[in-house]
Every structure is written in C-alpha cells, then in structure tokens.
Amino acid sequence: MASENSGHFHEGQSNPSTEAVGTISFKWVFEFVRPHVLALSGVAALSIVATGIGLAQPYLTKFLIDDGLIARDSQMLATYCGLLFAAAIMSTALGGANRWYYLKVSARVLFAIREAVYEHMQRLSPRWYARKSRGDLMARIDGDVAEVQRFAIDPLLALSNSAIALAGSLALMISLSGELSLLAFVLLPLQVIYLRKLRPTVERRTRIVRERTGDITGFFLDRLQTMKLIQSSGAEDRELDKLGQLNQTYLKDLLSLQITNFFASAGPGLMTALMTTIVFLTGGMMVIYEAMSLGTLIAFSAYLARATGPVNTLLGLYVGLQRARVSLDRVRELMDAIPEVSSPATPISLPREANGTVELKTITFAFTASGAKGFDGATLNIQGGHKIGITGPSGVGKTTLIDLLLRHYDPDHGSLHLDGVNLTDLDLLELRSRVVVVAQDTVIVAGTIAENIAYACREATDEQIVQAAKSAQIDNDIQAFTDGYQTMLQTGGETLSGGQKQRLAIARALLQNPLVLILDEATASVDEDTAAEITRSVDALFGDRTRIVISHHPVALAGADQIVELVDGGFVRARIGQQGPQ
Numbered sequence: 001m002a003s004e005n006s007g008h009f010h011e012g013q014s015n016p017s018t019e020a021v022g023t024i025s026f027k028w029v030f031e032f033v034r035p036h037v038l039a040l041s042g043v044a045a046l047s048i049v050a051t052g053i054g055l056a057q058p059y060l061t062k063f064l065i066d067d068g069l070i071a072r073d074s075q076m077l078a079t080y081c082g083l084l085f086a087a088a089i090m091s092t093a094l095g096g097a098n099r100w101y102y103l104k105v106s107a108r109v110l111f112a113i114r115e116a117v118y119e120h121m122q123r124l125s126p127r128w129y130a131r132k133s134r135g136d137l138m139a140r141i142d143g144d145v146a147e148v149q150r151f152a153i154d155p156l157l158a159l160s161n162s163a164i165a166l167a168g169s170l171a172l173m174i175s176l177s178g179e180l181s182l183l184a185f186v187l188l189p190l191q192v193i194y195l196r197k198l199r200p201t202v203e204r205r206t207r208i209v210r211e212r213t214g215d216i217t218g219f220f221l222d223r224l225q226t227m228k229l230i231q232s233s234g235a236e237d238r239e240l241d242k243l244g245q246l247n248q249t250y251l252k253d254l255l256s257l258q259i260t261n262f263f264a265s266a267g268p269g270l271m272t273a274l275m276t277t278i279v280f281l282t283g284g285m286m287v288i289y290e291a292m293s294l295g296t297l298i299a300f301s302a303y304l305a306r307a308t309g310p311v312n313t314l315l316g317l318y319v320g321l322q323r324a325r326v327s328l329d330r331v332r333e334l335m336d337a338i339p340e341v342s343s344p345a346t347p348i349s350l351p352r353e354a355n356g357t358v359e360l361k362t363i364t365f366a367f368t369a370s371g372a373k374g375f376d377g378a379t380l381n382i383q384g385g386h387k388i389g390i391t392g393p394s395g396v397g398k399t400t401l402i403d404l405l406l407r408h409y410d411p412d413h414g415s416l417h418l419d420g421v422n423l424t425d426l427d428l429l430e431l432r433s434r435v436v437v438v439a440q441d442t443v444i445v446a447g448t449i450a451e452n453i454a455y456a457c458r459e460a461t462d463e464q465i466v467q468a469a470k471s472a473q474i475d476n477d478i479q480a481f482t483d484g485y486q487t488m489l490q491t492g493g494e495t496l497s498g499g500q501k502q503r504l505a506i507a508r509a510l511l512q513n514p515l516v517l518i519l520d521e522a523t524a525s526v527d528e529d530t531a532a533e534i535t536r537s538v539d540a541l542f543g544d545r546t547r548i549v550i551s552h553h554p555v556a557l558a559g560a561d562q563i564v565e566l567v568d569g570g571f572v573r574a575r576i577g578q579q580g581p582q
C-alpha cells in the first residue's frame with residue numbers, strides 16, 4: 001500500500017526510464033553509511049564495553065549480598081561497594097563518549113542523504129513542482145529523511161549492543177538458575193508474535209500522520225507568503241478556521257497512532273511485569289526453602305530486567321523498520337521523479353562566431369497529454385542581433401516558449417537551435433548563461449542587493465555590479481537606501497517596488513552578458529516613462545545581442561526588427577499597427 005502514491009511522482013509517461021521505479025531501497029541508504037563503517041564500529045565497540053560493565057553489576061550485587069551482607073564480612077562489603085561504584089563511573093563515561101561519536105556519525109549520514117535528495121530535486125522541472133505541495137515536500141526532505149537516517153544507523157548499534165546484552169544476560173541467568181530461565185524462553189517469543197500482528201496498522205497510521213504534518217507545514221509556508229492578500233481580503237477568520245480544521249484532523253490521526261503505539265508497547269510491558277511477578281513468586285519460594293541464595297534471586301531478577309530491555313529494543317527496531325519503510329517510500333518517490341532535461345554527456349560548444357541566432361523547427365509541446373497544445377508545429381527564425389517582439393493573448397504559451405528556450409522542458413516533437421546547435425547538445429550551464437530572461441516577476445533571494453544583482457554571476461566585482469546597476473538605472477535608488485548596496489533583502493523582496501525589482505533584474509542580466517536576452521513582460525509593472533527609459537537603455541546596452549521582447553506595449557516593442565503573434569499553437573506576423581511609434 002505504501003507504493004500506491006508513487007504513480008503521481010513520475011512525469012512523462014512516455015519516458016523510457018520509468019521502469020527505474022523502486023530502485024531506491026535500503027541498499028541505497030546503506031551507501032551513505034558505508035564511508036562511516038569504521039567510526040560506527042568504534043561506537044559499537046564502545047557500547048559493547050559499556051554493556052559488559054553493565055552486565056557485571058548484578059553479579060557484583062550477588063557477591064555483595066551473599067559474601068558481604070549475609071556472611072557479615074565488612075571487608076568484602078567495602079570491596080564490592082567500591083567495585084560497583086567504579087563500574088558505575090566507567091559506564092557513565094563510556095556512555096557519554098559513545099553518544100558523542102554517535103551524534104557525529106549520524107549527523108554526517110543525515111546531511112549526506114539530505115544533500116543527495118536536494119541535489120536531485122534541483123534537477124526537477126517547474127512542471128513537477130507545480131503539481132507538488134510545498135508542505136509535503138518539506139515534510140519529506142526534513143522528517144522522512146531523518147527517519148531514514150535513524151534507521152540506517154540505529155539498528156547497527158542497537159543490534160550489536162542489544163544482542164550482546166541479551167546473550168550475556170541470558171547466559172548469566174542460566175548460570176544462576178536454569179529453572180527460572182525457562183520462564184523467559186517461553187514468554188519472550190510471545191511478544192514477537194504480538195508485535196507482528198500490529199505491523200500493518202503501525203505502518204498505515206504512521207504514514208497518515210506524516211502526511212498531516214506536511215499539510216500543516218504547507219499551510220504555514222503558503223499563508224506566510226500570502227499574508228498581504230489574506231489581510232486585504234479580510235480572510236483572517238477563514239484561514240484561522242482552516243488551521244483549526246487541519247489541527248483537528250492531525251490530532252485525530254495522532255491519537256489513533258498513539259493508541260496503536262500504546263498497544264505496541266503496553267503488550268510487551270505487561271508481559272515483562274508478568275514475568276517478574278512469576279520469577280519473584282517461584283524464586284522467592286526457592287529462597288524461603290533454601291534452594292537458592294538471596295543474592296542469586298536478586299541478581300537473577302536484575303538480569304531478567306536487563307534482558308527485557310534489549311528484547312524490547314530489538315522488537316522496537318522491528319516497529320521502527322516499518323516506520324522507516326514508510327519514510328523511505330516517501331523519499332524514494334522524490335528520488336524516482338525523473339528530471340525532464342539533463343546535460344548531454346558530450347556537449348557541443350557554441351561556435352566562436354555565435355551571434356544569438358535562434359531557430360524553432362516545427363516544435364510541438366503540451367503540458368499534459370490530454371491538454372491543449374501550446375505549440376503545434378510552430379516554426380520561427382530569429383536572426384542574431386535582431387530585436388523581435390512577440391505578442392499574443394494571455395495564456396497562449398509565450399512564457400512556455402521561454403521555458404523551452406531555457407530547457408526547463410524539451411518539446412515533444414521538433415527542436416530548438418542556438419547558432420545552429422540543437423539546445424539538447426549544449427551544456428545546460430552554457431545554455432543558461434548565454435540565454436537570459438528578465439521575467440514578469442523578479443525573484444529576489446535573501447541577501448544583500450549586491451548579492452541579488454550578482455546572483456547568476458558570482459565572480460562580478462563591486463565595480464561591475466555598480467556599473468550594471470547604473471546602466472539599469474537603479475543605482476540612484478540603491479544609493480538612497482541607508483545601507484546602499486549592502487541593504488538586506490528577504491525572499492519575496494517586499495522592500496523593493498515592482499519597477500525597482502524589474503530594473504534589478506535587468507542589472508542582473510547585464511552582468512551575465514548574454515547572447516540572447518529575453519524580456520517577458522518585463523516592463524509591464526512600470527509606468528510608461530520608465531518603460532520607455534528601460535527599453536531605450538536595454539536597446540543601447542544589448543544593441544548587438546538578440547532581444548526577444550514579449551509585450552503588448554508599443555513602447556517596449558519600439559524599434560523591433562520583426563513582431564510576431566503567437567496564436568493557435570504557431571506564430572503569425574503581427575498585424576500592422578501593433579508596432580509602436582517610430
């Protein structure tokens with residue numbers, strides 16, 4: 001049942017590598033553990049020594065009671081008290097060292113897994129993200145990855161530790177009293193059977209609770225970004241109700257899980273209590289009738305308590321395994337999502353004399369198999385260094401054309417070429433550094449204004465950044481801020497106006513020095529004068545580059561070498577008169 005969702009996570013039904021589904025298993029996880037096997041062995045060795053010292057304690061108690069207290073030997077009493085105290089100090093020190101090393105190793109494994117998942121997610125297309133809830137993705141990359149990591153490490157340690165504690169306790173119990181030991185052998189296996197029965201319920205309810213967590217994370221992620229809309233629409237109460245409902249559903253499912261977990265732990269717990277009762281009844285009789293020494297009974301019950309610990313740990317591992325399987329499935333669904341595009345193994349470089357000639361050769365593209373075709377055999381030639389205007393009704397596919405040019409997607413049929421090279425033959429990094437978009441919405445990242453301008457061009461000097469800002473006519477605005485270029489912006493960038501963000505994006509594009517500059521309704525949110533000014537400076541700064549200008553504003557289209565309109569999946573020459581003044 002865990003895999004019933006995985007179908008939603010694949011794109012491109014036609015993709016031949018879809019069979020790769022399910023390739024990520026526990027084996028994948030252990031690849032991350034492998035580099036740390038040595039350190040883990042150290043941790044295991046430490047805990048084995050600590051366990052050994054722990055095992056010695058009840059035996060020391062036996063001697064303390066029988067040879068010290070009952071024999072009334074104060075010398076012996078002092079010796080065993082000293083030994084017990086020394087053992088306590090050693091096991092505390094070892095326990096501390098053990099946890100420190102454990103944390104170090106497990107954190108490294110966790111980060112490595114998370115980095116691998118994030119690296120993969122960075123390759124997935126906007127189409128994939130458009131279908132995903134951010135809260136769910138957050139829950140997967142955060143909670144589920146951590147669950148998987150815990151499972152990758154904890155059992156290794158728990159197994160070595162518990163197995164030794166269990167074997168040691170059992171051996172010492174048998175040496176103390178064979179008869180009483182039989183009890184343990186009858187009751188322990190019953191616990192195993194009991195927990196197996198609960199398994200599917202644990203798995204199902206864990207998955208549900210994980211999804212609810214994702215819903216709530218998602219709620220906050222979305223609402224924090226739309227707070228202004230919530231306030232201006234007077235939707236506060238409605239949103240608060242939604243949170244209340246989410247919380248209630250979460251609580252209901254959490255309580256169900258809690259009940260399942262209760263039965264998973266109460267059963268073994270009660271059986272342990274039953275076992276202890278029977279041991280004291282039977283063993284107590286033996287002490288009363290002098291078939292056993294008091295020290296032996298005390299030591300035996302101490303070992304019995306020690307043996308149930310590891311048994312519960314081992315059984316808990318089993319429940320943990322189910323939980324980890326749920327999480328692994330959820331992480332696997334991320335890792336199994338197939339990137340739509342990737343760099344070719346042997347990329348072709350752009351020719352030296354590249355001048356930004358763009359060709360669309362009968363391309364066909366639709367977002368969904370059943371959906372309307374955004375492009376249906378569309379063909380377009382854009383001469384290097386020309387300015388081309390593209391118009392067309394909203395939703396016809398203009399932005400999609402840009403996404404195809406940047407290879408966020410590949411066309412279903414046909415091909416796109418830059419200076420004669422098929423885009424699929426170009427290195428993705430090279431393509432995306434030579435074709436640059438100034439979009440309708442400028443994405444601001446958390447950081448200074450200077451960092452935002454240089455986001456796509458990390459090696460830019462301060463002078464280059466200022467020069468780019470001057471050319472984009474935003475330098476004055478930036479100087480007006482108290483911290484100038486060091487002013488901190490937050491994701492979303494509410495401190496900048498629409499026009500300022502747009503000009504920041506133009507400065508960003510200038511630094512990238514593109515062959516092809518695309519303005520996707522880039523001046524839609526600024527006034528006519530500013531639009532004219534920006535258009536003039538773009539045309540002056542990028543006069544020798546290819547400019548693709550998507551706009552309905554005559555001002556932005558001024559001076560275009562050709563203007564086409566995108567209609568019905570193809571391009572037509574735009575009606576005369578749409579071309580702007582002059």
Ligand SMILES: Nc1ncnc2c1ncn2[C@@H]1O[C@H](COP(=O)(O)OP(=O)(O)O)[C@@H](O)[C@H]1O
Nearest residue numbers: 126127130367393394395396397398399400401
């Ligand atoms: N990620 C997506 N998944 C499915 N459909 C999409 C996606 N992005 C855009 N579309 C659809 O594709 C069509 C073209 O969108 P777009 O290229 O943004 O139009 P515009 O010409 O206004 O820029 C629209 O009908 C839109 O709903």
Ligand SMILES: [Mg+2]
Nearest residue numbers: 398399400520
């Ligand atoms: Mg658009």
